[in-house]
Amino acid sequence: MINRNEPADRKxxxxxxxxxxxxxxxxxxxKxxxxLSLIPSETLEKLQSQILTLLSAAFNRYTGGFSSSVPLETGQRIQQSIFFTTGYYLKxxxxxxxAFILLETCTLDELxxxxKKRIAEDFLNTKALLASIQKKLPSFDVLAYNDTLKEGIPLFFAAYDADYGAHEIPGSIDYPLSNDPMILTGLEYIMxxxxxxxxxxxxxxxxxxxTVLALIRGSDPMYREQLFNIFDLVLANSLASALMGRSALNLYISDYDQRFLQYELGxxxxxxxxxxxxxxGCRMCVELSIAGTNLEHYIRASIRKLKGRLWHAVHTDSLPLLFPSSKDEDELNTILFRDKDHMDHAVLRALYNEILSCRHLSDKLILLRNAPLSMRDLTDLLDxxxxxxxEYASLFSSLNEVELALLLKTLPHSADLPSLYGRAAIRDEYxxxxxxxxxxLSYLDGLELKxxxxxxAFSERLEISQVL
Amino acid sequence: MNGYFSLIPAAVAEKIAVTEIIQCNRLTSRFGLVLKESDAAELAKTRSDALEAMGRIEFSGGVINKIITAFCDSPYLNQSSYAETLNALVEAFYHFKNETLDEMDDDELIDIMKKSFDQTCRGSVDLLMTRDLENLSRRIRFGITDLSNLTSDLSGIFEEDGECGKEDEAFTDWDIIFDFWEEELF
Structure with missing residues (x-):
């Protein structure tokens, strides 16, 4: 009970x-x-029995009145859903x-x-918000970004159960946000x-x-399938630009800039x-004229996280990872290779036996060229x-440029060394x-340099789809 | 369990259950079966223990009442073993509610329990649990809709069993195999 003798201004x-x-x-x-005795004890008792009534009614609805007990997991789920719905209104x-006043004056069922009414309204609003975002969605070629917005979140709206699972988040959300503490649940989280x-x-x-696309390309050659936040990437380079006294609207950070920042901040x-x-960050917000807006608050929260990463990058001399250089489309336009359907195992085995039984190399090559081999089948046969x-030199000379580039792509690679030299470096690792x-590798060495x-270069641009 | 439902007064729920159980005496006394308040409290406790052990929750004493009402006219119940049998039946009910994957309504399960108890098990709760209800849950889990004759297990009920049996029979006949070898291989 609130102590009436306390001064009114004392909170x-x-x-x-x-x-x-x-x-x-x-x-x-x-709790x-x-x-704090803000809810009188009689109200607490009343609340307890009201919770019991509310749960019983929900369980009855859930089981259709045919079962008086439910598994604990189902019970927890329904209870959480009721607490979520009531809390959603009180919050x-x-x-x-x-909220304390309402708990005294209204029944729990009313709340x-x-x-439920509020959730139903917000459900429609959130759906409309998704539609407006989808309409203006920039065409960043990042799988998680597009899939989450076009497929994952729409699933939520199809499967959301406001009666018994209001606190759940059906659907698939892969794209990570810059600031997502993941505390919220249900519709609140999606909103x-x-x-x-x-x-x-x-x-x-x-x-x-x-410019953003060039930055994304520069951050990782396999950017399409990586899970990363685009906003973080843009913010980091914009901040780096502002750190060097340039316009925050510039995202291009060169090798020299990275070295200069390392020298300056080191x-x-x-x-x-x-x-x-x-x-x-302040200069950036002023330049973008976003001071005092929600966006500024969001950026400031992200910069708080970024500061730790910045110090760590300076400390470990790894600024290029934090502030990547942009790459133009022409410079690295990856080509996604989708392999053909794999040959049936039995057919491939028959082909293998047939090749093995051939006396002449020319026959082997004819068999190989005439079979509808996928790249995976070809490497399997070679393996x-x-x-x-x-016979290998003749075999490789019968392959075209794309096939050779694909074979080169499948070779184990020494990560520290670039391209062919990297692959040559693994020669000792038998x-x-x-x-x-x-x-x-010897065949490639024997080719003209051009x-x-x-x-x-072709092999570098190739990105083999997961099917292979 | 208590952690998740800490806002729900367990004592209140148990008190309601005891009152409801005692009220059943009006019906069961006709059959010479009466529960004392201590028996009712024990039954309510058995229910909460069984619920906790089986990972289930319930919000009224409804099931105990249903079991009492269904079983009170059984020829195998008498006052001396009434409370003990009821405790075992309540425990069995929640166990097989889980084992049958919640596919059966309370009434359906109680009905099957009663029929088996009176007919095939002749008043033996042990037999009811270890044979009939086990067979019932196995049938439910395998998606078999025929729930009659719960005394027999599932052997021979699948088509595969029959086919396997035929294959075994065919290959134990060694003469056929030798003939096959002679014809095909030599």
Missing amino acids: IPLHISQKLDASTYFQEII EGAR RLSSPEE YQKG DYLRKFQLENLFCSYYPSE SQSRDQIELLADQA SECFFED EKLRQWHLPF DRNRIE
């Missing part, structure tokens, strides 16, 4: 955060209310104090029904995710999409680096050693090698 400290998920918020309201009141996603897109829209303490990053060592690998470079 009791409440430990209830608005950041809690709705289900926990409801439980915390009751804190009981702890959206102007203050927790108002639950109001929560929050989409709002943040919209803010991130808004920030990226300050930059030409070609001698600074962690606090100084963080202060410089904050100042650069299975149905050619002799002196355990990784197949019989045809060394003849293949041809070899072309195959090598």
